[in-house]
Amino acid sequence: xxxxSRPDPTPPLRQAVxxxxxxxxxxxxxxxxxxxxxxxxxxxxxxxxxTGAAFEGRVRDLAEAFKRLLPxxxxxxxxxxxxxxxxxxxxHHPGWRLLLDDLAHAANQASRPVNITDGLGDRLWPYxxxxxxxxxxxxxxxxxxxxxxxxxxxxxxxxGPWTAYARSARLRGLLQPMESRYxxxxxxxxxxxxxxxxxxxxxxxxxxxxxxxxxxxxVIGHYDSxxxxxxxxxxxxxxxxxxxxxxxxxxxxxxxxxxxxxRDVAGARHSGDVAGAISxxxxxxxxxxHLGELTAFLDTCSAWASAMDTRAGHDLAAxxxxxxxxxRQLGHELRLVGDDMDAAVAVLPPYRxxxxxxxxxxxxxxxxxxxxPATPLANxxxxxxx
Numbered sequence: 001x002x003x004x005s006r007p008d009p010t011p012p013l014r015q016a017v018x019x020x021x022x023x024x025x026x027x028x029x030x031x032x033x034x035x036x037x038x039x040x041x042x043x044x045x046x047x048x049x050x051t052g053a054a055f056e057g058r059v060r061d062l063a064e065a066f067k068r069l070l071p072x073x074x075x076x077x078x079x080x081x082x083x084x085x086x087x088x089x090x091x092h093h094p095g096w097r098l099l100l101d102d103l104a105h106a107a108n109q110a111s112r113p114v115n116i117t118d119g120l121g122d123r124l125w126p127y128x129x130x131x132x133x134x135x136x137x138x139x140x141x142x143x144x145x146x147x148x149x150x151x152x153x154x155x156x157x158x159x160g161p162w163t164a165y166a167r168s169a170r171l172r173g174l175l176q177p178m179e180s181r182y183x184x185x186x187x188x189x190x191x192x193x194x195x196x197x198x199x200x201x202x203x204x205x206x207x208x209x210x211x212x213x214x215x216x217x218x219v220i221g222h223y224d225s226x227x228x229x230x231x232x233x234x235x236x237x238x239x240x241x242x243x244x245x246x247x248x249x250x251x252x253x254x255x256x257x258x259x260x261x262x263r264d265v266a267g268a269r270h271s272g273d274v275a276g277a278i279s280x281x282x283x284x285x286x287x288x289x290h291l292g293e294l295t296a297f298l299d300t301c302s303a304w305a306s307a308m309d310t311r312a313g314h315d316l317a318a319x320x321x322x323x324x325x326x327x328r329q330l331g332h333e334l335r336l337v338g339d340d341m342d343a344a345v346a347v348l349p350p351y352r353x354x355x356x357x358x359x360x361x362x363x364x365x366x367x368x369x370x371x372x373p374a375t376p377l378a379n380x381x382x383x384x385x386x
Contacts, residue, residue, distance in 0.1 A: 009143060013079050016072035017142060020135050026065040027132025030058050055125075062128050066110055069131070073107045076142050083144025087184035087237070095353030095361075096141065102356035103138060106130040109358070130357045137354065140238035144184070154220060162219040166206055169194040170213065177212065177345045178205075178226065181236035186350065189220075189236075191229050205229040240352025256280070258293035265300050274304055291331040298324035 009017065034055065077100055084093055110127035154162065169175040179191040187209050196202040207221035207229055223229040261277045268274050278301065281294070302320035305313045355361065 009079075012075050013142065016075040016079075017139055019069050019072045020076060020139055020142075023065050023069045024132055024135035027062060027128065027135070030062045031132070034058050059125050059128065062132075063110070063124055066128055066131065070107065070111055073104075076138055077104055080138055080141035080144075083141045086145060090184070090186045090350070092186070092240075092351040092353050095351075096137075098356050098359065098361060099134060099137065099354060100141075102359045103130065103134055105358050126357065134354065137238045140236070144237070145235055154222075159218060159220070162206070162222060163217065165197050166192075166194065166208060166212075166219050167217065175206075175212070177343065179230070180345045180347055181233070182239060182347065182350050183234040184237055188346075188349070189233060190345075191226070191233070193226075207233065237350050240348035240350050241354050242348060242352070244352060244355045246355070258297050262293065262297040262300050265297065265304055268304065271308070274301060277301075291327055291334065295324050295327045295331070298327060 080100055081097070084096055087093070106127040110124060110131075166175060175192050175194045177190050177192045181189050183189050188211060190208045190212050192206050192208060192212065193203050194206060196204040205223045205226050205228070206219050207223070208217055209220045210217040221229065221232060223232065258281075261280065265274050265277050268277075277297075281297065298320050302317045302324065305320060306317035307313070308316075
């Protein structure tokens with residue numbers, strides 16, 4: 001039951017996509033090296049400094065990679081626009097078209113001689129960054145099928161029983177999602193496995209449309225194998241992003257790790273040193289993956305307070321032990337949430353479109369406040385008696 005076919009890209013498009021993929025990988029490498037070059041270990045907590053010469057050199061290296069991509073830009077943008085036109089109308093299409101315009105603008109600016117020769121880092125980096133960070137979206141749009149998307153559903157007689165079975169299996173924890181994507185119509189498509197309703201010793205692979213936990217979920221296909229189901233899926237469109245305007249900026253200083261702070265407390269000679277470390281933990285975001293270290297930190301602080309051998313010290317130690325118990329529980333809950341998040345196999349919906357970097361999005365028209373004309377009913381009401 002094919003839902004739509006996806007032809008192989010033409011040789012020019014394949015070459016363009018390969019060039020774009022190579023540029024994106026080069027951009028990621030340059031960005032990582034830039035971030036590492038900014039780390040200065042001169043202080044205990046590591047200051048971040050911007051080294052102009054290193055930055056200029058990295059940008060020049062990336063600019064050479066972009067020159068190799070530049071001849072393929074027209075093919076990529078043209079194919080991406082054609083891919084959007086072949087899709088059913090969706091609310092995220094204007095945002096995608098604006099992003100393609102933004103990429104075209106960035107490519108034009110990056111190829112201007114004035115931006116290549118003067119002030120390379122400050123002038124050129126934003127445009128090279130745009131192409132590096134939007135490469136995945138552009139690749140997904142450029143590889144969309146160039147013919148209208150078609151859909152073939154199960155008959156009503158088939159869909160009803162299969163959907164009822166899938167809902168029952170989900171409620172009993174017997175429906176296991178394996179892959180999720182959004183199709184050109186903006187529907188969430190999920191591939192899941194379940195026991196075959198007629199042979200409990202065999203598995204069946206179901207393709208479901210919509211949120212699998214919502215009343216609107218429907219089974220649109222069933223297959224004997226995962227490979228067969230994947231071959232019949234509608235083409236995936238690029239997923240959305242969490243922060244349309246870009247992720248939050250990285251802090252200007254590198255925070256000390258909890259292991260460093262724990263060692264500071266273990267070597268402290270004065271309660272003020274311990275108080276300073278606790279104040280830092282309370283006032284700064286905790287780096288990822290450090291809950292175990294946080295528990296060790298609290299245990300060490302508790303041991304230090306208890307070693308004061310005073311009434312206040314024992315009270316502080318007890319409070320810190322309670323906090324350590326809570327962090328252990330938090331770690332346990334986070335692991336459970338992580339397992340459930342992994343099992344969800346979800347992607348962000350495509351309407352969470354990234355914002356353009358260089359072009360301004362069109363303003364939303366303001367609501368008008370023009371008074372409505374009087375209705376015949378209003379005119380027919382009797383005047384209020386004086």
